[in-house]
Amino acid sequence: MLIKILPSRAFVRCNVVLVLGAFATVDAQAELKSQAVEIQQYGGDVTDSKQVLLQGVLGFRGGQYVDQISVNSEAWGGEGGHANSKLELGDNEYVNEVELHYGNLLDFIKVTTSKGRSISVGGSGGHKKEVLKDIRLLSLGASSQAGFIKGVELRYIKNYQPSKEVTSNARCIVSFLPPETERTEYEEATVRELRGLITTWEQSASRENVVIQEEFIAEAKLGSVGQGVGGDLLARGHKTSNRDDWQAHIKQRLQDSQDRASTTSGTTKTKVPKGAVAVEVVTVKIMQGADGKFWVLPTTGSSWIIKNIETEWSSFLGCYDLTGKLDAQVSGLKAHRKERHSFMFYE
Numbered sequence: 001m002l003i004k005i006l007p008s009r010a011f012v013r014c015n016v017v018l019v020l021g022a023f024a025t026v027d028a029q030a031e032l033k034s035q036a037v038e039i040q041q042y043g044g045d046v047t048d049s050k051q052v053l054l055q056g057v058l059g060f061r062g063g064q065y066v067d068q069i070s071v072n073s074e075a076w077g078g079e080g081g082h083a084n085s086k087l088e089l090g091d092n093e094y095v096n097e098v099e100l101h102y103g104n105l106l107d108f109i110k111v112t113t114s115k116g117r118s119i120s121v122g123g124s125g126g127h128k129k130e131v132l133k134d135i136r137l138l139s140l141g142a143s144s145q146a147g148f149i150k151g152v153e154l155r156y157i158k159n160y161q162p163s164k165e166v167t168s169n170a171r172c173i174v175s176f177l178p179p180e181t182e183r184t185e186y187e188e189a190t191v192r193e194l195r196g197l198i199t200t201w202e203q204s205a206s207r208e209n210v211v212i213q214e215e216f217i218a219e220a221k222l223g224s225v226g227q228g229v230g231g232d233l234l235a236r237g238h239k240t241s242n243r244d245d246w247q248a249h250i251k252q253r254l255q256d257s258q259d260r261a262s263t264t265s266g267t268t269k270t271k272v273p274k275g276a277v278a279v280e281v282v283t284v285k286i287m288q289g290a291d292g293k294f295w296v297l298p299t300t301g302s303s304w305i306i307k308n309i310e311t312e313w314s315s316f317l318g319c320y321d322l323t324g325k326l327d328a329q330v331s332g333l334k335a336h337r338k339e340r341h342s343f344m345f346y347e
């Protein structure tokens with residue numbers, strides 16, 4: 001394979017190009033675009049506005065100007081103008097294009113999703129215009145003045161290339177307890193869902209680049225278990241401006257849920273039997289980012305499996321081990337230890 005790099009230009013011409021860790025065939029010149037997370041303000045000052053994750057329902061009100069922008073129950077602006085149809089983002093759907101017209105106020109806004117659906121509101125004014133394409137809108141904030149939207153702040157992935165699903169319904173080991181260790185079982189489903197989120201985050205996505213981290217936050221809604229954690233977060237209109245806020249929020253929710261369960265007799269304390277191991281498992285999708293790196297996206301909360309180390313170790317065959325250490329506790333797994341999708345896998 002011959003790759004010719006032209007340092008003085010932003011283009012390469014070749015038959016096979018290595019882009020972000022993956023091979024792609026091109027017939028003509030291909031521009032190498034790198035993904036990046038950006039925050040941009042349009043219109044008036046938005047310094048004091050907090051960001052809201054763009055999940056769920058997006059809505060606008062307006063007439064000559066943009067009167068209101070809302071995300072779920074969180075809203076900026078006034079009640080004037082007419083209410084445009086709300087746009088509820090579906091599974092695997094995100095905003096990939098935004099058009100803005102603005103001056104001292106926000107005159108017009110239009111958003112289009114990855115599935116071609118769009119909503120818009122506003123008039124024909126605004127001496128400045130901006131169209132953002134090939135993005136993934138992550139979150140937004142706004143400021144208002146006299147019942148109108150003064151300015152908007154968008155946080156998005158530039159040159160977005162979505163991760164691809166490699167494997168679905170994969171079982172991942174996220175933690176384990178050795179024999180004769182005391183453990184607490186929580187009856188509340190929210191605890192298991194939050195555990196599924198935070199353990200996969202800490203052992204997979206949090207170790208990758210910022211784009212993968214943002215994809216995890218945007219996609220990790222646990223829709224397959226009903227409203228669950230994602231629905232609760234959306235109902236609260238949780239505000240966040242970065243990954244640390246999101247992680248701190250999930251951890252605090254987990255602690256609150258555990259404390260509540262402990263005070264309402266929603267826990268059971270037991271000891272792992274002698275000669276057995278307790279393993280915490282989460283069902284996930286194995287994803288591959290545009291840079292070629294693999295990460296996991298939880299689709300269920302966590303659950304515990306207790307098996308005899310000597311006679312039932314084969315129950316863990318076919319599992320990914322995010323801890324990378326279970327075979328040290330369960331010796332029968334050592335001969336089956338492989339690497340698959342950059343994770344330890346028991347074949």
